[in-house]
Amino acid sequence: MDFIELRVTAPADLTDILVAELGEVGFDTFEDNDEGFCAYTTEDAFNQEAVSEVLAKYATWPSGHPTADSRVITRQNWNTEWEKNFEPLVISEQVSVRAPFHPERPDLPYDIVIMPRMSFGTGHHNTTALMIENQLTVDHQGKRVLDMGCGTGILAIMAVHLGANYVLAVDVEPWTAENAADNAQENNVQDKVEARLGDISALDGEEPFDIILANINRNVLLEDMGAYYRYLRPGGPILFSGFYEEDMHLIRAAAEKEGFRYQSMRTRNDWVSAIFTKPE
Incomplete structure (x- = not known):
């Protein structure tokens, strides 16, 4: 099954609200970027009408209205997408969260590979x-x-x-x-x-x-x-x-x-x- 990437452009003070809203209409993976974020779901779960309704709710947001474009990502290209976008993370100066292609952090007590x-x-x-x-x-x-x-x-x-x-x-x-x-x-x-x-x-x-x-x-x-x-x-x-x-x-x-x-x-x-x- 293929996936849908929804690339959302939105002001910073609206992104978390939109993530929560889109999570209610089938999206379950999110990745921040400089313009807003990308949201992902499976092709069969994608509902354009529901997405449009979410965006319309915030069309008059004071700091700017959100926009979104969608595209299909084939299953075999999914890992490539994450390699381009997934950055390693450190939580509480104790936990390293990284992908297999990121270097290890032996200076931290906990290492999680995702x-x-x-x-x-x-x-x-x-x-x-x-x-x-x-x-x-x-x-x-x-x-x-x-x-x-x-x-x-x-x-x-x-x-x-x-x-x-x-x-x-x-x-x-x-x-x-x-x-x-x-x-x-x-x-x-x-x-x-x-x-x-x-x-x-x-x-x-x-x-x-x-x-x-x-x-x-x-x-x-x-x-x-x-x-x-x-x-x-x-x-x-x-x-x-x-x-x-x-x-x-x-x-x-x-x-x-x-x-x-x-x-x-x-x-x-x-x-x-x-x-x-x-x-x-």
Whole structure:
């Protein structure tokens, strides 16, 4: 299957809003550039009418209206596109996130190699980086971890680097689950990361987890909050992201209604990653 690249030109103060909006209409991979960003989805999921509606909502944005052009990228050319556009990244001066063609960073304690294919989560988006920053504060040693909405598998790989014994990485897109498995193998953690296709129902029959990582979007988090509570062991933390700071009150209210206790949050460019725990 081929992919669609949507090249969006937009003012800097609008790009994160557009990323969130496009994420709701089928796009799941984003890459910043000097003019705005590129968004990617599969050809069968591309909906031009939905894209036009998103752009029309911001046609009178004070700092400038957004525009977008689309093109088809064949599957065999995908790696070439990422080699041209994917820059290495350092998070919290501890974690190197790079593609296989980037040089290693032996001066940093953690090294994650990602070949994104068509999956969200290279670490460049604020939510992924915020999640990793929060992971660095959580004890993963010997833990059983759930990564919901795993994308490239970057958070699952980070969990293993931090000492997790097992990570179940779940995503609703077939190519994403495949990509997470490939990246686990690229990072030599395939014996501890299981990539599984599905939504929250893919957890049927699973024992509770010690840690849950849920970087998805506001609506899915709200809808599945009760299931997260059931699948987390008492005393365990759950790390949320994928929503704006203005929606934090909704996430917190839903989490506390289920019984979670708020611990802390990080923000960057209006995005949030928050930590809650399940009481013992």
